[in-house]
Amino acid sequence: MRINLTIIYFLLSISVIGQNNPMELYNTGNSNFKSGNFEKAIENYTELMKTVDEKTVQKTCYINRGLSYDRLQKYDLAIADFTEAIKLDSTDMASFIDRGLSKMHAGYLEKAKEDYNYVVYKNNNNGMMEAALYWLAQIHYSQGKFEEVIKNCDRYFTINSNDPELYFIRGTANDMLRNFERSIKDYDNAIKIKPNYVQAIANRGTAKINLFTGNGNLQPSKKETKSACKDLKKAKELGDNAVDDLIYVYCDRKE
Numbered sequence: 001m002r003i004n005l006t007i008i009y010f011l012l013s014i015s016v017i018g019q020n021n022p023m024e025l026y027n028t029g030n031s032n033f034k035s036g037n038f039e040k041a042i043e044n045y046t047e048l049m050k051t052v053d054e055k056t057v058q059k060t061c062y063i064n065r066g067l068s069y070d071r072l073q074k075y076d077l078a079i080a081d082f083t084e085a086i087k088l089d090s091t092d093m094a095s096f097i098d099r100g101l102s103k104m105h106a107g108y109l110e111k112a113k114e115d116y117n118y119v120v121y122k123n124n125n126n127g128m129m130e131a132a133l134y135w136l137a138q139i140h141y142s143q144g145k146f147e148e149v150i151k152n153c154d155r156y157f158t159i160n161s162n163d164p165e166l167y168f169i170r171g172t173a174n175d176m177l178r179n180f181e182r183s184i185k186d187y188d189n190a191i192k193i194k195p196n197y198v199q200a201i202a203n204r205g206t207a208k209i210n211l212f213t214g215n216g217n218l219q220p221s222k223k224e225t226k227s228a229c230k231d232l233k234k235a236k237e238l239g240d241n242a243v244d245d246l247i248y249v250y251c252d253r254k255e
Contacts, residue, residue, distance in 0.1 A: 149170065
């Protein structure tokens with residue numbers, strides 16, 4: 001999406017400048033980027049920045065060169081380019097998302113959160129808000145901040161209520177907080193949107209077991225575990241062998 005958007009603006013700039021060489025450099029850079037020749041793409045965008053000093057062109061080149069550096073795992077260089085793009089246009093929230101991703105890839109999680117939180121604070125683009133909240137949820141989960149994960153997901157669903165992955169993430173966060181009734185509802189929503197979501201099916205079955213055992217019922221009856229076992233066996237059918245022990249303990253035993 002980012003490449004397509006920048007191409008539009010850049011073509012307008014080139015048409016004004018009226019030079020063939022810049023257009024050729026840009027098209028070659030895009031072609032190299034799309035084919036995975038990131039080193040060559042960087043050379044093309046760098047040369048273009050030397051050729052055309054128009055602000056929109058410079059911004060576009062910084063963005064696309066930053067994306068190329070990111071693909072090469074040269075994250076500090078990518079961050080530097082996205083920072084330059086932001087200096088040229090601080091209203092473009094996508095540049096903050098791009099920079100946040102490179103910071104994440106580099107392991108600078110707190111700095112990445114600063115970019116995403118800024119996008120959330122500005123709240124002027126639903127698409128970028130969605131991306132920022134998604135990545136905040138992922139970071140907070142990796143940090144074990146499950147209450148924050150739930151807050152991120154809650155706000156995310158005000159923008160997009162049809163994302164099974166985010167329901168799954170919120171479900172796992174609720175599991176970690178032992179909010180099993182809530183996690184089951186989250187897995188319900190994930191499975192409703194994506195019926196064969198094996199991880200959600202397995203987790204829902206596990207959460208149903210935990211709902212009984214967590215309340216002190218260490219040996220729930222087969223009747224009580226019927227729904228959980230249906231989920232666990234369905235997950236097994238879909239290829240999840242990690243549920244074998246639970247099936248053995250709670251589903252295949254005799255009363």
